[in-house]
Amino acid sequence: MLCRHFALKGMRTSPFKAQNLSLNSYVTSTGEEIGISQAYQAWACGAEPHWSMNPVLLKPHRGQGMQIVLKGRPLMDAGPGRPVPREVLMDAVREAYGVAAGRSDMVVLEGSGGAAEINLAERDIANMATAEMADAPVVLVGDIERGGVFAGLYGTFMLLPPERRRRVKAFIINRFRGDASILGPGIERLEELTGVPCAGVLPFAQLRMPAEDSLDMGRDRAPMPGSEDVRHVWMESLDELYRRSRDHLDYPLLERVAAGE
Numbered sequence: 519m520l521c522r523h524f525a526l527k528g529m530r531t532s533p534f535k536a537q538n539l540s541l542n543s544y545v546t547s548t549g550e551e552i553g554i555s556q557a558y559q560a561w562a563c564g565a566e567p568h569w570s571m572n573p574v575l576l577k578p579h580r581g582q583g584m585q586i587v588l589k590g591r592p593l594m595d596a597g598p599g600r601p602v603p604r605e606v607l608m609d610a611v612r613e614a615y616g617v618a619a620g621r622s623d624m625v626v627l628e629g630s631g632g633a634a635e636i637n638l639a640e641r642d643i644a645n646m647a648t649a650e651m652a653d654a655p656v657v658l659v660g661d662i663e664r665g666g667v668f669a670g671l672y673g674t675f676m677l678l679p680p681e682r683r684r685r686v687k688a689f690i691i692n693r694f695r696g697d698a699s700i701l702g703p704g705i706e707r708l709e710e711l712t713g714v715p716c717a718g719v720l721p722f723a724q725l726r727m728p729a730e731d732s733l734d735m736g737r738d739r740a741p742m743p744g745s746e747d748v749r750h751v752w753m754e755s756l757d758e759l760y761r762r763s764r765d766h767l768d769y770p771l772l773e774r775v776a777a778g779e
Contacts, residue, residue, distance in 0.1 A: 519720075519759070519760055519763050519767065520626050520772065521533050521559050521562040521563045521626050522562045522563070522756055522757070522760045523760070523769055523772075524563075524623075524624045524626065524776070525562065525563045525564045525565075526760075529622075529623040529624045530565075530621065530622045530623045530624070531563040531564075531565070531622060531623065531624045531625075531626060532560070532563060532565060532568075532570075532571060532618045532619075532621060532622040532624070532625050532626070533556055533559035533560060533562075533563060533571050533625075533626050533628065534570075534571055534572075534614070534615060534618050534625050534626065534627050534628065534648075535553065535555070535556055535571065535572050535627075535628040535629075535630060535644065536572075536573060536574060536611040536614075536615075536627075536630070536643050536644040536647075536648045537572075537573075537574040537575075537576065537607070537611075537630050537643055537644035538552075538553035538555070538556065538572050538574070538575050538576065538630060538644075539576045539578070539630065540553045540554065540555070540575065540576075540577070541577055541578065541579075542554040543575060543577070543587070544556070544557035544567055546566070546567045546568060546569060546590065547566060547567075548569075549590070550568075550569035550589070550590020550591065551575060551587050551590050551591070551592075552567060552568075552569060552571055552572035552575060552587075552590060553572045553575055556571040556572040558752055559571070559626075559628075561749055561752060561753060562753075562756055568617075568618075568621075569589055569590030569614070570613075570614040570615075570617035570618040570621070571614075571618060572614075573588065573589050573590075573610040573611050573613070573614035574586070574587070574588060574607050574610060574611065574643065574644075575587035586602060588606075588607075588610050589610050589613070589614065604640075604641055604643065607643050608643050608647070608651075611643055611644075611648065611651065612651060615648075615651065615652060619652075624776065625652070627648055627649060627652060627654055629644060629645040629648070630644035630645065631644070631645065632645070632674060633645045633646055633656065633658060633674050633678065634646075634673070634674045634675075634677035634678050636677055646678065646682045646685070649682075649685055650682070650685075654685070655685055655686075655687040655775050655776070655778060656685045656686045656687065657686075657687065657688045657689065657690060657717065657772065657775060658671055658674060658675065658686055658688075658689040658690070658714075659689070659690045659691075659692050660689065660690070660691050660692065661692050661693050662691050662692065662693055662694050663692075663693040663694075663695075663722065667691055668704050668707075668708055671689050671691075671708060671712075672708060672711060672712065675689075675712050675714070686712075686714055687714065687715075687775040688714060688715055688716070688717040688771060688772065688775055689708070689712075689714055689715075689716055689717065690716070690717050690718055690719075690720065690767070691705075691716070691718075691719045691720070692720045693720065693721075693722045693723075694719050694720065694721055694722060695721070695722045698719040698721070698766075701719060705719075715768075715771065717767060717768045717771050717772055717775075718763075718766045718767035718768050719766055720763060720766050720767065721762070721766060723759050723762070725755065725756075725759070
């Protein structure tokens with residue numbers, strides 16, 4: 519939604535996900551491989567998919583093994599005995615971000631997993647590490663479909679060290695079914711506890727796009743077309759959802775956050 523919003527505001531917009539874990543990938547027009555979701559996000563921006571939008575793609579295989587696609591090209595098979603140094607990955611992330619930022623007025627960063635996975639903090643390249651690299655504000659998004667959204671948002675916020683906590687400028691509750699007014703007391707209390715405003719509650723919606731991984735395949739999704747142009751169908755679906763989202767998201771607040779205000 520944010521990619522679409524800023525693109526429709528006339529800004530050259532690029533998605534950016536430093537690291538993606540997915541078996542479902544997309545090959546760009548110049549032959550680089552990126553996560554499928556970054557291709558769809560690129561189309562939401564009115565842009566062509568580019569390797570810089572997803573510099574590190576991890577493709578699980580062979581039990582605990584992993585194929586690493588670095589800057590769109592297969593690098594090696596990695597596993598418990600063949601780790602890739604974090605700095606090698608971060609160098610690719612920095613280079614890719616520089617390319618994406620040079621091509622864009624706005625880069626929308628997406629995390630991978632949770633923002634406060636304290637067991638992985640020293641190895642993280644895709645969440646707060648990326649936000650720090652880009653000196654970017656952070657919006658926390660909680661999936662209420664999975665339950666425990668207030669505990670999840672508050673716990674994530676509190677587990678962040680103070681210097682990272684200060685980057686969090688808003689939170690969003692996603693995939694809600696029902697009357698959003700019942701969330702009012704919880705939202706007010708969360709705002710009091712964190713000092714961070716809520717930027718909205720998005721209702722549950724079916725997206726017409728392929729699943730990113732096996733965890734995503736179980737979610738309710740609108741059927742994908744057969745012979746139709748999937749890009750065209752996706753954009754129609756996205757624009758419908760974007761129109762609906764304007765009644766649920768505080769886009770002026772998110773614009774101020776993006777501007778660093």
